Amino acid sequence: xxxxxxxxxxxxxxxxxxxxxxxxxxxxxxxxxxxxxxxxxxxxxxxxxxxxxxxxxxxxxxxxxxxxxxxxxxxxxxxxxxxxxxxxxxxxxxxxxxxxxxxxxxxxxxxxxxxxxxxxxxxxxxxxxxxxxxxxxxxxxxxxxxxxxxxxxxxxxxxxxxxxxxxxxxxxxxxxxxxxxxxxxxxxxxxxxxxxxxxxxxxxxxxxxxxxxxxxxxxxxxxxxxxxxxxxxxxxxxxxxxxxxxxxxxxxxxxxxxxxxxxxxxxxxxxxxxxxxxxxxxxxxxxxxxxxxxxxxxxxxxxxxxxxxxxxxxxxxxxxxxxxx
Numbered sequence: 001x002x003x004x005x006x007x008x009x010x011x012x013x014x015x016x017x018x019x020x021x022x023x024x025x026x027x028x029x030x031x032x033x034x035x036x037x038x039x040x041x042x043x044x045x046x047x048x049x050x051x052x053x054x055x056x057x058x059x060x061x062x063x064x065x066x067x068x069x070x071x072x073x074x075x076x077x078x079x080x081x082x083x084x085x086x087x088x089x090x091x092x093x094x095x096x097x098x099x100x101x102x103x104x105x106x107x108x109x110x111x112x113x114x115x116x117x118x119x120x121x122x123x124x125x126x127x128x129x130x131x132x133x134x135x136x137x138x139x140x141x142x143x144x145x146x147x148x149x150x151x152x153x154x155x156x157x158x159x160x161x162x163x164x165x166x167x168x169x170x171x172x173x174x175x176x177x178x179x180x181x182x183x184x185x186x187x188x189x190x191x192x193x194x195x196x197x198x199x200x201x202x203x204x205x206x207x208x209x210x211x212x213x214x215x216x217x218x219x220x221x222x223x224x225x226x227x228x229x230x231x232x233x234x235x236x237x238x239x240x241x242x243x244x245x246x247x248x249x250x251x252x253x254x255x256x257x258x259x260x261x262x263x264x265x266x267x268x269x270x271x272x273x274x275x276x277x278x279x280x281x282x283x284x285x286x287x288x289x290x291x292x293x294x295x296x297x298x299x300x301x302x303x304x305x306x307x308x309x310x311x312x313x314x315x316x317x318x319x320x321x322x323x324x325x
Contacts, residue, residue, distance in 0.1 A: 054164030082138035128159035173200035
């Protein structure tokens with residue numbers, strides 16, 4: 001897409017610190033508007049300064065309250081923070097379900113806090129990619145920190161959490177067997193465990209369960225995930241969590257792992273973008289090429305196998321390179 005005057009004004013506004021421009025850019029991203037790619041492409045050289053922290057965990061664990069507490073701490077240090085609250089399961093086309101995130105709205109009058117709730121909308125199956133572009137917008141906008149909050153620990157949420165430099169997994173006492181159910185995904189991404197609602201009588205068992213999962217995980221770790229107890233509603237333990245985030249950041253920076261982690265993330269994003277564009281070409285080819293319909297009929301009649309038909313479709317898609325991604 002050409003760099004239009006509207007795109008140019010959005011980019012200029014973001015770099016000048018105009019909130020409305022940042023909000024407009026994220027709306028373009030949510031709508032899967034082709035202009036979003038143009039805006040992010042121009043902003044990308046100005047990114048890399050923000051430190052991102054992902055918060056994920058089961059619904060009801062208190063993630064939003066915890067993020068709210070973290071925003072308070074960042075602002076007490078006179079730093080700027082953006083929050084992207086992601087709900088991939090929103091049934092509404094206009095955005096995400098806010099739920100208990102409404103408490104964070106007290107920060108909306110603060111010009112150095114930017115909060116946006118994102119739903120799936122136009123980018124079906126590509127929420128992590130859309131979220132990564134929103135992070136770039138807030139990074140270029142001048143945020144010192146970007147917090148990503150997800151509604152749960154399903155595959156979509158885990159993919160979003162992997163966009164973060166530090167990933168915080170929030171659990172609560174009394175989950176029982178659900179800790180075992182979600183352990184595989186958690187073990188892959190968790191840098192810090194938070195046991196929220198730590199005034200619950202089962203808190204010690206939950207901590208013991210996490211330690212046992214870490215023990216049996218069996219992987220050699222240069223960084224052992226910290227376990228922090230919190231009662232987010234009373235802000236008990238939030239300073240300890242912030243210190244744990246700071247220690248993990250210091251480890252990543254001193255070990256060189258931060259640079260490696262960000263490089264791996266960029267690699268995944270490049271592959272995701274390429275995959276999405278190739279898929280668009282293949283879908284376009286299948287819709288407009290009569291030979292695909294013929295191949296499909298042959299597959300149905302068992303005269304051709306699906307793998308050979310797929311090879312034909314890929315070959316045909318190369319003839320549609322002018323199809324917009």
